[in-house]
Amino acid sequence: MSAELGIATRVIELVREVAGRAAEAEVVVRHDAQALTRFANSMIHQNVADATTGVRLRLHLDGRTASGSTTVTDADGLRALVARTVAAAAVSPPDPAWPGVIRPAALRVSAAHPGSGERSGLAFGFDEATARATPAERAERVRDFVQAAGGLETAGYCRTVYVSAAFANTAGQAVEGRTAEAAMDGIARVGGADGVARLASCRLADLDGAVLGARAAAKARAARQPVELPPGEYEVVLEPDAVADLLENLATFGFNGKAYVQRQSFAELGVEQFDPSVTIVDEPLGSRGEPAPGLPFDDEGTPRRSLVLVRDGVTTAVAHDRTSAAQDGTESTGHASAVSRSWGPQATHVRLEAAERPAPLAEVAEADGAGPIAESARPLVARMRRGLLVTDLWYTRVLDPKSLVVTGLTRNGVWLVEDGEIVSAVGGLRFTQSYPQALGPGRVLGIGAESVLLPQSWGRARYAAPALHLAGWNVTGNASG
Template structure:
């Protein structure tokens, strides 16, 4: 189909026009539950054709979901007509040259074709493990397949699959959460997730109020994922670097030596994409190496603006083009996984408690908003479980707290006291990405008050 669109472009715009065509098929199936009952099953299967055309020094993009011959012809004709009226594009970086893929993302046929009863089985396990507590959430499966071709002779194709589950349990106003993602549905245990969510809810009843101030924190993976999402969107962004609004400084020791961040679309068991919107092939990229900011992701346009090469990270983010990590991972610490751990936490967090004299165990962050994108000061709230840690032991639940904290500062030199030895892959959230995150122990986190103000 991509080749056919290129033929139509050559006929309509001439051999001198530069064109890039992407064909993407996204199949998604979702099972939702609330009040401990499945209340919705839905599925969608959509194909989208995208066309980027550069002719006469002007650039436009067009798209269509009509894959018939008439639909493809209409897409080309509309785009060719639009480029005649577009403003000049002096920053056009040219087309991606031919290059082989660096690898294949994870794909599981059984997950891509999973029936509703396979998702319902996970929901049943979650609800049963909650032991009568009220539960709600979702289980989803899906796949993405794509093909890309441009008039420079570059062609690539790929496919990947995803399964994700996210659920809460509630008791007497206290919520507990558990979530996980994978390229394989068989990696998700509804019973295991339901047991953890229920344990959090039961342990969260009758929370105490704590005064604002700086506390040591052990952040579970869901909370750490928010840090990574903000770091990616506002710091490790090719567009942010080109516009000089990122905190990231290449070659600077901006993070604790224990912090290494990488981006690998071919990590086993994780969904991923082997090329970007420009068709540029992706490779593993180390963004932070032992605390030193070592690289930033780029698409062709942002790379040209700062005088470097594209890393294959072009995405569309909130309607705008950007270059962002798609598989950002905080590399876990060396060591064996934890043995016995309280049911209310991920096992890898348990060894981190021993280093806390007085601090907080935080399950999740939400409603996080950036106050200063340059320093990445963020305000937000805790949710789904907070507990006081005293003498290395969890002692009591705590009411939700509001915080105001610079995320890079929280991970800065000397600020990271410990990192868990196991990372969880979590469902895509703010970014079109799958974060891989272990729990972390941070020396200081600024809480500014209760959730009500």
């Protein structure tokens, strides 16, 4: 038994002592150890590490629900957490939507590790070397990034994360798991132009700073002296970094079980809402032999599993926690979080299926370092008669959640393409676009052959994205207006 599971079990015992057997309770204990090596002006300027163990208790008593949390895990701290949560439940409003707690259920076996233990989940794609990575190992990758940029100004980070977590409830469910992740995100700058390179993996060994630095520098050099283009609808090739923003917004607002139940989502199950080439899967346990990027259970103790959100263009599922599932007359898909009852359950390990079987991460990164066009996007660019190659989207904001119309800006490189060749860099653009419409039937002209796992700047979501060739993208202005 891990230390985290021991704490979770003790909190359940205290709930029974204080509130009696009638109380229902769930406890999540999570130990997060994060280490970050940051660089700016082509020099490391910060190396920090933080490790915190947090305990979160959700309790339902006499028809009322309350939650509490603490980072004080000694006996007094845990007893105080239970006492104040019980007191909060007594003055909370009735909770008729309470779905109850999950009965004991075994964790699903990772596809990457079919022999791993079903109950504990401790062997789900865990890389010990990444969890125990040193500052020197991260600094090596930063050094390689800076050197490969060939004298251009660089900035960014290399980080490693280790998580060990456990869940217990009053119905007897008790599970534990751990995971590790590494990520690198850096830019190179020259003459006011920026280029970017990013990659995430469950193994620090997959991150090659030299490949990423060369890719960022090539993009920056190619993005100098941009021209301005008028507003209009443009054919586009979106590189994986840009596609990740599509996946994030689709997951947050579209495949959200609460939004679906409240009819605030575009999702219509069983309807062909996307191009037949589009398949979107949530893969919390990993796939294709790669280690799992997440824990094997959610914050309600529900075992996680692969969930196909879109199959061959047809919307097939949305993400549910126990509350939204009960309201929809179905079962939880394992997407509960600390905020899912408020903001809705969200798929957090989303992959848009590539056109072919992806190459290993190291091979993809090496090929991508050759120039301003990502290797996975090159065949798509070669087929474009006149359009835009877009590296990255940012500052995206939803204007209409139901149709998922989003406005935002491009950054880190846009190029005008004619007859399959880059003819000019383009200045930053503002766009206003319905994401489901952009991926609608007949609108996807091509999908890249590799899905690349990309780091997120905040939260715990991870998106694996290929390049996309789309028939139209609505440019509504330049970055300045």
